[in-house]
Amino acid sequence: MLAKEFKTRVLPLSNKLRRYARRFTENDEEARDVVQDVFLKLWQKRDMLEGVDNVEAFAMRMTRNKSYDLLRANRTFSLEEQQTGWQNENQSNLSDELDRSEAATLIKKLIADLPELQQKIMRMRDIEQLNYDEIAEQTQLQVNAIRVNLSRARKKVRDELFKYQAYGTERSQTNTAKIL
Known part of the structure; x- marks a missing residue:
């Protein structure tokens, strides 16, 4: 223009x-x-x-x-509003940190429950950040087999994590219903 x-x-x-x-x-x-x-x-x-x-x-x-x-x-905030916001933020940060710590512990446990080969592949790919060719070289597996095992391992961990989270939600709803 x-x-x-x-x-x-x-x-x-x-x-x-x-x-x-x-x-x-x-x-x-x-x-x-x-x-x-x-x-x-x-x-x-x-x-x-x-x-x-x-x-x-x-x-x-x-x-x-x-x-x-x-x-x-x-926009301006009063000093009281800011202090309240900071306190709420600190409490939510602590709560979030505890949630992340609990989730990390649970994920480590779920990975430990996987078959040994899937554990090894998941550790190499997701933690050590190796590419598929490097994993194939170390495990003597084909790249396609690595992809399949990794996919199955991730799916298993994800499904178990969702089950745990859903169970926790169901438990809290049941407990709430009992209280009421």
Whole structure:
């Protein structure tokens, strides 16, 4: 898109975009800044605008997104809200870490329950990051056999993990039902 075409197709949208941005920002200066940023971005992407069917709708969406970004950036929180957020974040991080640790322990146990060949292939491929040719060289197996064994091992671990997670959910629902 040439500058002349940009001036005729995009710049006439200025007032409409400013009014639209004003709805979000509730401040005329911020709305003008948003529109200026949108025009700059549109100018930088002017070659891509050839493929856009409705430039006005595209510019409106960019204006809305830019306005939301500005509102998020300007949002303020009280000190109490921030401290509460940090406490909740720390608690959820601890909980997530415990969940990951428990899952890792369970996965290690599930892998240990696999047949020896599948354990070996899974360890070589997923932990040691060896490629199939290197595994074939060490195990004297064909690449296709390695793929099949690895697929079966992963499926077995995944299915058992899902069973465990579903069982835990069923148990907690049963316990909740008993409590109620």
